[in-house]
Amino acid sequence: AEHVGDDIVEILFTEEQIQARIAEMAAQIEADYEGKDLLIVGVLRGAIMVIADLARSLGRHVEIDWMAVSSYGSGTKSSGVVRILKDLDTDIAGRHVLIVDEIIDTGLTLSWLLANLTSRGPASVEIATLLRKPEAVQMPIDVKYVGWDIPNEFVVGYGLDYRERYRNLRDIGTLAPHVYS
Ligand code: PRP
Ligand code: MG
Numbered sequence: 001a002e003h004v005g006d007d008i009v010e011i012l013f014t015e016e017q018i019q020a021r022i023a024e025m026a027a028q029i030e031a032d033y034e035g036k037d038l039l040i041v042g043v044l045r046g047a048i049m050v051i052a053d054l055a056r057s058l059g060r061h062v063e064i065d066w067m068a069v070s071s072y073g074s075g076t077k078s079s080g081v082v083r084i085l086k087d088l089d090t091d092i093a094g095r096h097v098l099i100v101d102e103i104i105d106t107g108l109t110l111s112w113l114l115a116n117l118t119s120r121g122p123a124s125v126e127i128a129t130l131l132r133k134p135e136a137v138q139m140p141i142d143v144k145y146v147g148w149d150i151p152n153e154f155v156v157g158y159g160l161d162y163r164e165r166y167r168n169l170r171d172i173g174t175l176a177p178h179v180y181s
Contacts, residue, residue: 008173015170026057044068049159107139
């Protein structure tokens with residue numbers, strides 16, 4: 001269908017709900033990092049919307065850098081092996097780093113990224129995610145900031161894609177089954 005929202009059958013979170021939750025997360029982050037420098041690391045490409053909104057919800061200075069990672073092989077993530085497609089431009093040694101992604105599914109991406117960034121000697125590394133699927137987790141990780149835990153359903157919008165579409169939807173929702181088949 002032509003319009004980005006045409007194949008959405010159920011909206012899980014509206015734009016307003018997302019913005020309200022991100023504002024709450026930002027307030028918590030501001031309190032936790034008071035008096036400290038802060039570098040947020042966005043995980044391309046899904047995290048672009050949450051980084052844009054979270055960063056603007058912070059009333060304080062913050063640096064933003066990006067990483068792009070990909071699983072090895074034929075797109076399967078089950079190996080847990082990740083390679084760096086785009087590394088940070090920033091030396092994070094001694095820095096307070098907050099990794100931000102829009103969803104934790106199996107946890108493989110962020111557990112690998114957490115270990116990778118930890119090895120670079122930052123002052124601290126924490127994780128923030130807008131969504132998390134507790135039922136799908138294969139690699140338990142400590143996540144300091146979570147927007148919502150959701151059921152193990154395929155969701156799109158607000159950075160989340162299906163075959164590179166729907167990232168630019170303002171809400172988060174589920175796709176009609178006919179789209180997959
Ligand atoms: C998605 C999502 C998370 C990751 C979560 O990214 O944006 O980064 O998968 O899955 P996991 O917990 O099972 O590792 P993806 O690799 O599909 O790339 P994208 O961000 O460019 O869409
Ligand atoms: Mg991603």
